[in-house]
Amino acid sequence: MVAQKITIEPVTRIEGHAKVTIRMKDDGQVDHAYFHVNEFRGFEKFCEGRMVFEMPLITPRICGICPVSHHLASAKAGDEVLGAPPPRPASLLRELMHMGQIVQSHGMHFFELAGPDLLLGFDADPAIRNVVGLLQANPELTVKAVNLRKWGQEIIRILGGRRVHPNFAIPGGVNKALTQTERDTILSGYDEALATTMAALEIMYGWAEANAEDINKFAVLKSGYFGLVKPGNTLELYDGQVRLTDSDGKELEKFDPRNYLDYIAEHVESWSYLKFPYYKKMGYPQGVYRVGPLGRCNTSDKMATPLADAELKKFKQLNGGKPVENTLHYHTARLVETVYAIENVKVLLNDPDILSNDVLNTCRDPKPYGVGVVEAPRGTLIHHYWMNENQQIEKVNLIVSSGHNNWVMSEAVDSVAKSYIKGPDVTEGMLNRVEAAIRAHDPCLSCSTHAVGQMPIQLEIRDSKDQLVKTITRD
Amino acid sequence: MKTLIFGYGNADREDDGVSWHILHEVMKRNRLEVSDELDIETYDEARQVQYVFQLQLTPEIADDLKDYDRVCFIDAHTGAVPEEVHVEQVSKGFQKSPFTHHLTPSSLLSIAETLHQKIPETILVSVRGYEFGFSQSLSPKTASLVGKAADIIMQWLEQEDSPAAGRIS
Numbered sequence: 001m002v003a004q005k006i007t008i009e010p011v012t013r014i015e016g017h018a019k020v021t022i023r024m025k026d027d028g029q030v031d032h033a034y035f036h037v038n039e040f041r042g043f044e045k046f047c048e049g050r051m052v053f054e055m056p057l058i059t060p061r062i063c064g065i066c067p068v069s070h071h072l073a074s075a076k077a078g079d080e081v082l083g084a085p086p087p088r089p090a091s092l093l094r095e096l097m098h099m100g101q102i103v104q105s106h107g108m109h110f111f112e113l114a115g116p117d118l119l120l121g122f123d124a125d126p127a128i129r130n131v132v133g134l135l136q137a138n139p140e141l142t143v144k145a146v147n148l149r150k151w152g153q154e155i156i157r158i159l160g161g162r163r164v165h166p167n168f169a170i171p172g173g174v175n176k177a178l179t180q181t182e183r184d185t186i187l188s189g190y191d192e193a194l195a196t197t198m199a200a201l202e203i204m205y206g207w208a209e210a211n212a213e214d215i216n217k218f219a220v221l222k223s224g225y226f227g228l229v230k231p232g233n234t235l236e237l238y239d240g241q242v243r244l245t246d247s248d249g250k251e252l253e254k255f256d257p258r259n260y261l262d263y264i265a266e267h268v269e270s271w272s273y274l275k276f277p278y279y280k281k282m283g284y285p286q287g288v289y290r291v292g293p294l295g296r297c298n299t300s301d302k303m304a305t306p307l308a309d310a311e312l313k314k315f316k317q318l319n320g321g322k323p324v325e326n327t328l329h330y331h332t333a334r335l336v337e338t339v340y341a342i343e344n345v346k347v348l349l350n351d352p353d354i355l356s357n358d359v360l361n362t363c364r365d366p367k368p369y370g371v372g373v374v375e376a377p378r379g380t381l382i383h384h385y386w387m388n389e390n391q392q393i394e395k396v397n398l399i400v401s402s403g404h405n406n407w408v409m410s411e412a413v414d415s416v417a418k419s420y421i422k423g424p425d426v427t428e429g430m431l432n433r434v435e436a437a438i439r440a441h442d443p444c445l446s447c448s449t450h451a452v453g454q455m456p457i458q459l460e461i462r463d464s465k466d467q468l469v470k471t472i473t474r475d
Numbered sequence: 476m477k478t479l480i481f482g483y484g485n486a487d488r489e490d491d492g493v494s495w496h497i498l499h500e501v502m503k504r505n506r507l508e509v510s511d512e513l514d515i516e517t518y519d520e521a522r523q524v525q526y527v528f529q530l531q532l533t534p535e536i537a538d539d540l541k542d543y544d545r546v547c548f549i550d551a552h553t554g555a556v557p558e559e560v561h562v563e564q565v566s567k568g569f570q571k572s573p574f575t576h577h578l579t580p581s582s583l584l585s586i587a588e589t590l591h592q593k594i595p596e597t598i599l600v601s602v603r604g605y606e607f608g609f610s611q612s613l614s615p616k617t618a619s620l621v622g623k624a625a626d627i628i629m630q631w632l633e634q635e636d637s638p639a640a641g642r643i644s
Contacts, residue, residue, distance in 0.1 A: 045609075058487075061485060061486075108534065136589060143590070146538065149534065153535065162514055164514070164531070164533075
């Protein structure tokens with residue numbers, strides 16, 4: 001048999017697409033699989049010359065999935081560069097919005113993106129292996145999942161005026177206080193949101209037990225782990241220090257995220273526009289790490305809320321107290337975090353300062369640059385601005401969450417392809433598993449444009465001379 | 476008859492935001508106030524038409540569809556269809572994106588029917604985009620298509636009392 005190259009690629013090749021290339025050996029085994037990102041990152045240039053205060057409104061438009069994360073990271077960078085630390089009530093309110101974002105994003109990912117694979121099976125008919133199939137199989141659960149996302153979206157809308165591009169966080173604080181009525185409205189959805197998420201966790205653990213072979217075979221990778229923590233290595237999603245641990249869970253670094261450039265560098269590969277961040281001291285690729293739910297649950301020793309903390313302890317037992325390395329347990333970690341986010345909503349709403357009108361610091365002490373970091377649903381998000389004397393942006397550096405995970409997504413695809421693809425007859429279920437390896441990381445790849453974000457899959461089988469043998473297009 | 480006209484795309488990414496410009500044109504022709512705000516949620520009470528512009532289609536929109544008798548989605552395309560201004564009846568049918576959070580009008584109808592056992596008459600007006608840089612203006616080629624798309628939507632709106640209301644003849 002001639003060595004073959006199988007390419008999974010969207011039909012449109014304008015920027016923003018991810019492509020998977022699977023290169024086959026002569027004996028039909030997979031030689032290597034690559035995950036390419038063709039995303040053109042022009043957003044930083046677009047921001048040059050803008051006023052700093054505009055950035056929390058501009059940067060959310062980078063992303064259609066997690067605009068709130070950009071909104072908050074941008075406001076934090078603005079706080080720094082304008083020398084305007086927000087009053088405590090404003091930080092509480094920003095964190096509240098952030099929890100809404102975590103709940104809606106994680107909830108949607110588990111039920112609408114990953115859930116159908118897990119609950120209906122990787123090999124299920126594609127016609128039903130989607131949220132509609134899930135609705136038909138378990139209508140009550142799916143309706144609750146829709147309500148979970150709605151609750152998260154409603155928190156964002158109440159605070160920011162709208163669900164998708166809120167206008168709320170500004171350098172120095174936020175532009176409105178929370179009313180008692182709004183607080184009570186949010187709290188009224190708490191019990192159902194928590195119950196739905198706990199039910200989802202039970203489903204996930206049940207699935208993991210029934211599919212132990214898949215869990216233990218599917219992209220089990222060694223890497224470092226990276227995420228924000230509070231003192232005591234408690235998971236933190238809004239504001240904390242970065243903790244980086246190695247593949248055995250040993251702490252490598254703990255640092256102020258403002259100093260990220262002292263610790264992280266970015267490697268460039270010829271076959272991808274997206275760079276590969278890594279821990280400088282270990283070099284590339286030894287210093288690669290994972291972010292997002294699995295990264296955070298592995299770098300944290302505890303959660304600040306009781307149910308989530310109990311779930312984290314249970315999660316850590318999946319690998320006897322060592323870092324959990326199974327890619328499919330990203331889904332479990334995602335749900336553990338959702339429990340924390342929901343419980344934290346209640347903690348925040350019960351804080352005596354949450355209804356305060358002291359929400360904006362208008363003093364200014366400008367600096368030449370500032371860094372804002374949050375834990376977006378997908379992982380650590382960094383906004384770094386350099387400003388001139390007119391308070392205009394001179395330069396921007398953004399490291400988006402999925403950028404950190406670039407290496408691990410590629411490795412996950414390689415691992416899954418080698419585990420499941422044997423020979424030239426590639427089934428739909430095998431392809432779905434390769435996609436699931438990427439989907440587990442919930443990547444944020446060019447949702448910035450709708451038109452080029454439509455991604456039907458095209459599979460190309462090529463021989464060792466790169467001649468096209470066969471094309472398969474997936475809708 | 477309640478109508479929803481829903482445009483989506485990123486208005487900061489040149490032609491990806493063409494539906495925002497089309498919505499503006501249709502609203503102006505119906506003598507509704509428009510502004511430079513990138514998010515649109517305007518209700519024309521006299522004609523019972525809701526105008527919405529959002530960055531993306533999201534699952535909760537499926538729940539909202541139950542409130543309408545007919546829906547017109549507007550978006551940009553990159554040449555996947557031959558016509559520069561393409562109009563089609565939308566049928567239900569879930570399409571999954573492997574990598575991103577991405578929904579289509581067909582997928583929304585599919586979810587809507589499963590949730591509420593009914594779906595509105597739905598069309599999609601899709602306009603060719605040529606440039607997707609970082610700008611709120613349209614490329615000249617796409618800008619020239621806005622009027623034609625607005626004509627089609629106005630004609631569709633006027634088909635209120637016909638038995639095939641909502642269908643493009």
